[in-house]
Amino acid sequence: MKQHLLYTPEGVRDIYNGECEKKLYLEEKLHNILRTYGYHPIQTPSFEFFEVFGKEVGTTKSKDLYKFFDREGNTLVLRPDLTPSIARFVANYYMEETMPLRFCYKGNTFINTGSLQGRLRECTQLGSELIGDRTPDADAEILSMVVECLLGAGLKDFQISIGHAGVLRGMMEAAGLDEDEEERLRDLIRNHNFFGVEGFLASRHLDADLKQLFSMLGQLYQSADEFREVKKTARKYPDVFGALEHLEKLQSLVLLYGIDKYISFDLGVVSSYQYYSGIIFNGYTFGSGEPIVKGGRYDKLLNHFGKDAPAIGFVIVIDQLMAALARQNIPTPGMQKNQLVVYDEAHREDAIIYAKKQRASGCSVELVCCADGLARDDYQAYAKRNQIARVQFMGV
Numbered sequence: 001m002k003q004h005l006l007y008t009p010e011g012v013r014d015i016y017n018g019e020c021e022k023k024l025y026l027e028e029k030l031h032n033i034l035r036t037y038g039y040h041p042i043q044t045p046s047f048e049f050f051e052v053f054g055k056e057v058g059t060t061k062s063k064d065l066y067k068f069f070d071r072e073g074n075t076l077v078l079r080p081d082l083t084p085s086i087a088r089f090v091a092n093y094y095m096e097e098t099m100p101l102r103f104c105y106k107g108n109t110f111i112n113t114g115s116l117q118g119r120l121r122e123c124t125q126l127g128s129e130l131i132g133d134r135t136p137d138a139d140a141e142i143l144s145m146v147v148e149c150l151l152g153a154g155l156k157d158f159q160i161s162i163g164h165a166g167v168l169r170g171m172m173e174a175a176g177l178d179e180d181e182e183e184r185l186r187d188l189i190r191n192h193n194f195f196g197v198e199g200f201l202a203s204r205h206l207d208a209d210l211k212q213l214f215s216m217l218g219q220l221y222q223s224a225d226e227f228r229e230v231k232k233t234a235r236k237y238p239d240v241f242g243a244l245e246h247l248e249k250l251q252s253l254v255l256l257y258g259i260d261k262y263i264s265f266d267l268g269v270v271s272s273y274q275y276y277s278g279i280i281f282n283g284y285t286f287g288s289g290e291p292i293v294k295g296g297r298y299d300k301l302l303n304h305f306g307k308d309a310p311a312i313g314f315v316i317v318i319d320q321l322m323a324a325l326a327r328q329n330i331p332t333p334g335m336q337k338n339q340l341v342v343y344d345e346a347h348r349e350d351a352i353i354y355a356k357k358q359r360a361s362g363c364s365v366e367l368v369c370c371a372d373g374l375a376r377d378d379y380q381a382y383a384k385r386n387q388i389a390r391v392q393f394m395g396v
């Protein structure tokens with residue numbers, strides 16, 4: 001056998017034993033939290049037609065997609081992002097629905113990136129989408145679910161940074177930037193290179209108010225009250241002013257939900273997804289260099305699939321969350337009620353009856369008929385290697 005066949009390609013990994021148990025437990029717990037808010041579980045395919053993630057949709061760049069062909073010659077891609085799949089799904093099955101729709105899901109996404117920097121090419125995401133509600137109330141509900149999920153996972157110290165796509169969009173339009181310049185500016189902001197932003201704008205003849213608005217992109221606000229003075233400067237820029245007003249309304253709802261201690265406002269939040277049109281947010285905690293939560297409002301995305309409906313959603317990156325929990329030494333339960341029953345031939349029937357009763361009560365039981373040459377210590381060591389809590393011997 002060729003040695004390389006034993007290993008996984010770069011950017012993917014095997015998950016097994018206790019880690020896999022904990023991951024499945026965490027996914028189920030978070031999924032159940034989403035369902036308590038009235039979100040209905042759905043599943044979409046792991047691969048879709050290329051056009052679902054095309055450039056005009058504003059999702060992942062073509063060079064970062066895993067592409068292949070079906071028998072008919074259609075170009076297919078492994079999904080890099082779940083949101084466009086949900087948008088396609090809603091437009092297909094709920095075209096005439098005018099009332100709000102709530103869906104939750106979990107699945108793997110695939111990014112064929114050349115620069116990994118510790119990131120995985122395949123990761124598990126769990127999230128929800130609220131379709132058909134453009135109000136700040138919908139934004140607040142989504143944020144409340146995010147906070148409740150992270151608390152449910154065991155985190156205590158985390159922060160959700162909220163921005164608004166209208167802020168930067170309005171300022172770039174006022175500055176008269178072309179498409180290439182906008183992308184360059186987004187990259188600088190995405191990398192938190194605000195000195196670079198200042199240098200980039202220095203050669204442009206911007207009025208004093210616009211320069212002041214650009215300068216606030218690197219600041220973090222604990223409350224929307226802190227940038228009320230900035231609103232006065234933004235009055236002659238309607239998109240910017242409207243975005244700041246929306247964030248103020250959202251702040252009052254955040255207080256009603258009682259999640260304000262986990263919320264901050266960062267007007268420089270930028271996403272690589274161009275379909276976001278309203279609030280954009282990322283969740284951070286210790287032990288993860290990447291966001292553990294990503295989300296935002298995308299009121300125009302469903303138009304690409306023929307349905308005019310506002311929407312907002314988020315995903316929790318389970319792999320990043322698991323890494324953060326491990327580095328913060330926060331325990332995640334796995335299979336707690338598991339045991340190994342070792343029996344000899346004379347006690348086979350007793351062992352099987354016992355195992356059936358235990359399984360009916362929710363326990364996990366492994367049955368092993370003892371083998372010649374193995375002692376009790378061998379089975380105890382096996383149980384320890386496989387995180388089996390209890391070993392019972394029958395006739396051995």
